[in-house]
Amino acid sequence: MGVIHGEEMVLNIGPQHPSTHGVLRLKVKTDGEIISEITPVIGYLHRCFEKHCENMTYDQVIPYTDRCDYLAAMANNFGYVVAVEELMELKVPEKVEYIRVIMAEFQRIASHLLALGVYGLDIGAFTPFLFMLRDRERILDMFEMTCGARLLYNYMWVGGVSHDLPKGFVETAFQFLDYFEPQIDEYNKLLTYNKIFVERTADIGVLPADVAISYGVSGPNLRASGVKWDLRRNAPYSIYDKFEFDVCIGDGAKGTLGDCWDRYYVRMLEVKESVKILRQALAQIPKDGDVHQALPKKIRPPKGSIYSRTETPRGDLGFYIVSDGSPIPTRVKMRSPAFTALAVLGELAGGWMMSDVISILGSLDIVLGEIDR
Amino acid sequence: MSSDQEKLIAELVEKGLAGDMDPINAIEDRVLRSKAKSALAKAKRAAKVAAATAPEADKAADEIPEETPPSDHPNQKFGKMIEDKFPGVLEADLNDTHIQLKPDNWFEIAKWLKSEPALHFDSLQCHTGMDVGENMLEARYNLHSMTHDHKIEIRIAVSRDKANIPSIEQIWRIGDWFERETYDMFGIFFDGHRDHRRMLLPEDWEGYPLRKDYEVQQTYHGIAIPKVKEGWE
Amino acid sequence: MGILENRFQDNVVVAKLDKLIGWARSTSPWYFQFGLACCAIEMMATAASRHDLERLGMMPRSSPRQADVMIVAGTVTMKMALRVKKLYEQMADPKYVIAMGSCATSGGPYWQHGYHVLKGVDIVVPVDVYVPGCPPRPEALIEGLLKLQEKILEERPLTRKMA
Numbered sequence A: 001m002g003v004i005h006g007e008e009m010v011l012n013i014g015p016q017h018p019s020t021h022g023v024l025r026l027k028v029k030t031d032g033e034i035i036s037e038i039t040p041v042i043g044y045l046h047r048c049f050e051k052h053c054e055n056m057t058y059d060q061v062i063p064y065t066d067r068c069d070y071l072a073a074m075a076n077n078f079g080y081v082v083a084v085e086e087l088m089e090l091k092v093p094e095k096v097e098y099i100r101v102i103m104a105e106f107q108r109i110a111s112h113l114l115a116l117g118v119y120g121l122d123i124g125a126f127t128p129f130l131f132m133l134r135d136r137e138r139i140l141d142m143f144e145m146t147c148g149a150r151l152l153y154n155y156m157w158v159g160g161v162s163h164d165l166p167k168g169f170v171e172t173a174f175q176f177l178d179y180f181e182p183q184i185d186e187y188n189k190l191l192t193y194n195k196i197f198v199e200r201t202a203d204i205g206v207l208p209a210d211v212a213i214s215y216g217v218s219g220p221n222l223r224a225s226g227v228k229w230d231l232r233r234n235a236p237y238s239i240y241d242k243f244e245f246d247v248c249i250g251d252g253a254k255g256t257l258g259d260c261w262d263r264y265y266v267r268m269l270e271v272k273e274s275v276k277i278l279r280q281a282l283a284q285i286p287k288d289g290d291v292h293q294a295l296p297k298k299i300r301p302p303k304g305s306i307y308s309r310t311e312t313p314r315g316d317l318g319f320y321i322v323s324d325g326s327p328i329p330t331r332v333k334m335r336s337p338a339f340t341a342l343a344v345l346g347e348l349a350g351g352w353m354m355s356d357v358i359s360i361l362g363s364l365d366i367v368l369g370e371i372d373r
Numbered sequence B: 001m002s003s004d005q006e007k008l009i010a011e012l013v014e015k016g017l018a019g020d021m022d023p024i025n026a027i028e029d030r031v032l033r034s035k036a037k038s039a040l041a042k043a044k045r046a047a048k049v050a051a052a053t054a055p056e057a058d059k060a061a062d063e064i065p066e067e068t069p070p071s072d073h074p075n076q077k078f079g080k081m082i083e084d085k086f087p088g089v090l091e092a093d094l095n096d097t098h099i100q101l102k103p104d105n106w107f108e109i110a111k112w113l114k115s116e117p118a119l120h121f122d123s124l125q126c127h128t129g130m131d132v133g134e135n136m137l138e139a140r141y142n143l144h145s146m147t148h149d150h151k152i153e154i155r156i157a158v159s160r161d162k163a164n165i166p167s168i169e170q171i172w173r174i175g176d177w178f179e180r181e182t183y184d185m186f187g188i189f190f191d192g193h194r195d196h197r198r199m200l201l202p203e204d205w206e207g208y209p210l211r212k213d214y215e216v217q218q219t220y221h222g223i224a225i226p227k228v229k230e231g232w233e
Numbered sequence C: 001m002g003i004l005e006n007r008f009q010d011n012v013v014v015a016k017l018d019k020l021i022g023w024a025r026s027t028s029p030w031y032f033q034f035g036l037a038c039c040a041i042e043m044m045a046t047a048a049s050r051h052d053l054e055r056l057g058m059m060p061r062s063s064p065r066q067a068d069v070m071i072v073a074g075t076v077t078m079k080m081a082l083r084v085k086k087l088y089e090q091m092a093d094p095k096y097v098i099a100m101g102s103c104a105t106s107g108g109p110y111w112q113h114g115y116h117v118l119k120g121v122d123i124v125v126p127v128d129v130y131v132p133g134c135p136p137r138p139e140a141l142i143e144g145l146l147k148l149q150e151k152i153l154e155e156r157p158l159t160r161k162m163a
Helices: A049-053 A062-066 A073-088 A094-123 A127-147 A169-192 A195-201 A209-214 A260-284 A337-343 A354-364 A368-372 B003-017 B030-062 B074-085 B106-115 B175-186 C017-026 C038-047 C078-090 C101-106 C138-154
Strands: A009-013 A025-030 A035-041 A304-312 A315-323 A331-335 B099-101 B123-133 B136-144 B151-159 B164-166 B189-191 C031-035 C069-073 C096-100 C129-131
Touching: A025 A354, A035 A354, A049 A062, A049 A331, A062 A073, A073 A094, A073 A304, A073 A315, A094 A127, A094 A169, A094 A195, A094 A260, A094 A354, A127 A169, A127 C038, A169 A260, A195 A260, A195 A354, A260 A354, A304 B123, A304 B151, A315 A337, A315 B123, A315 B136, A331 B123, A337 A354, A337 A368, A337 B175, B003 B030, B074 B099, B074 B106, B074 B151, B106 B164, B123 B175, B151 B164, B175 B189, C017 C138, C031 C038, C031 C078, C038 C069, C038 C096, C038 C101, C038 C138, C069 C078, C069 C101, C069 C138, C096 C101, C096 C138, C101 C129, C129 C138
Parallel strands: B099 B151, B164 B189, C031 C069, C069 C096, C096 C129
Antiparallel strands: A009 A025, A025 A035, A304 A315, A315 A331, B123 B136, B136 B151
């Protein structure tokens, strides 16, 4: 079949358009249909997070970490707090660890639901978006019950959490999990095995494993390419070594290993694994304990530096913190997983058609707040 | 405080440092007891600081011959391997946290770090800049190996006037974006980078924001950038 | 009076033309989804199943030429400020702007050390309604939109404005 090539032009997508995940600008060199080169331009949401960290105390930084990856704010808090506690060699009570894991896993489900729903919306399926957001609202209700906020919580503090679990939280959580598990099958019927969805996402945007590692891609994007790497299993932090769960990797079921469908499906499988972890954590959580007992009077870490990583819904979030003994950090660098995922877009999108670009971009699940900080 | 009381407190602190808390607890007078306890706490802290500096002083005496102090930490082992392969490239002595290198041969060292089978650092986890004061800027690399699951931190310090470091974006492809961001924030130039321009700030922005002496510009394209209001603290 | 008195039957409504136009405009403001940061997620949640915005007549449009209201949701940075102005100029009259969230109102949590943050979107575009919050709850955004509806109702588009 002959391929018709036109003249090359540079097309501009963004920084404002509906199927983006924030203010991202893509300079697309194309001949009308086939893409030859794609260059992301970022920085439209650069809010000077690192400059703020150099002027605020350690606990004042926590609300700013929320706002970086605003779809998984609990996970950001968790990453930062784990890093500071490792620097200070502070041990937190067991109840606090359980609460943190429960919140982080609920946040993982909420973030993946939004990512999958918005991905369906990008492809053109409007209904799964509404269904997934409806279930996400129930999780946000639980967060609101605990700490009062729906999206940006400032919940995990250095040495503890801000509020204890309210009465009735564990029962509500179990009710939600019992309601939610059959919903996953409904989503699979609606979107995952839908013929049109499969045709639009399978065999598109294949990411080989060695390219992924060289670009520093992590999280579900890396696992979909077949690399079994999950920080909760390989480098456990907090109490993740107490729970039984599988690390889900892609297997190229509908096409090539590492294509968009695999990245979507790994996220769906991770939601199931999070439900498993939640059931165990909610059953094992100690009933009493004071969540504020390990809060330090003054957060003054010793001189030194640390690089610590945690697993957020998007990948490995790394915090590099340098302290000189004062209550204000000298340097906080946030190494965000979406930064690396967007960097690999240039490799992935060459040779595909215009409508596939949105498919590939959506499958990488980026959040511009985290990339631009 | 009278001199009798001072002498008494000094005795009690001596006994307390030796581990004997009974004389302090037996004092009837609450004020005196609390003064003694706080003096003991101060003395303990001073003793800890002295103990921390004393071995360093011994170590400094030991370092005059060229043997590095032996340690089992993997960081020391990596440092020794780098020194053996590329002599003269270590800028400071080996320690347990990081490896300080000179910027000269960095591209070859980085290629060797990735390809050497025993090390195989195939993933550049984090790259950041740092304004360490005294007119020096530092680039810090956190490397990690997916096969061996070990990690290393490398620091390269350059002066502000000549902030040039060889670029490693061809070895770890994420270095492309990481180095552009460090250039944007600190003004460190990476020689050999194929697309050396600002990443987060607009192309016509002036200055490098994360340096400690950064002064934000007055206007940008006609929009005034207000300074921090003074009375808000 | 005279020729108009006792003229119309009961099923004919007579009103001031100003009020009619205001009523028609206010009950279907199509909003331009200009989501920048965290507030965009709350805007999406407001448009989703639980707090449905479409029952109030508000449809999301992605092109500025088809929209009436621009909801600036999120932090506006210097790099983005010029584009905000361009997009505002592309909207057709009558157009309104809602500044959603503290970042769009006055710079938000980044007011102090944010060298790249625009301290309030009203520096570049004229704003009609400010919705405070970080991020504002969906109910707060709906209240902001209802306040905008009241404002539109009170406008008298046909009256000649004194120079």
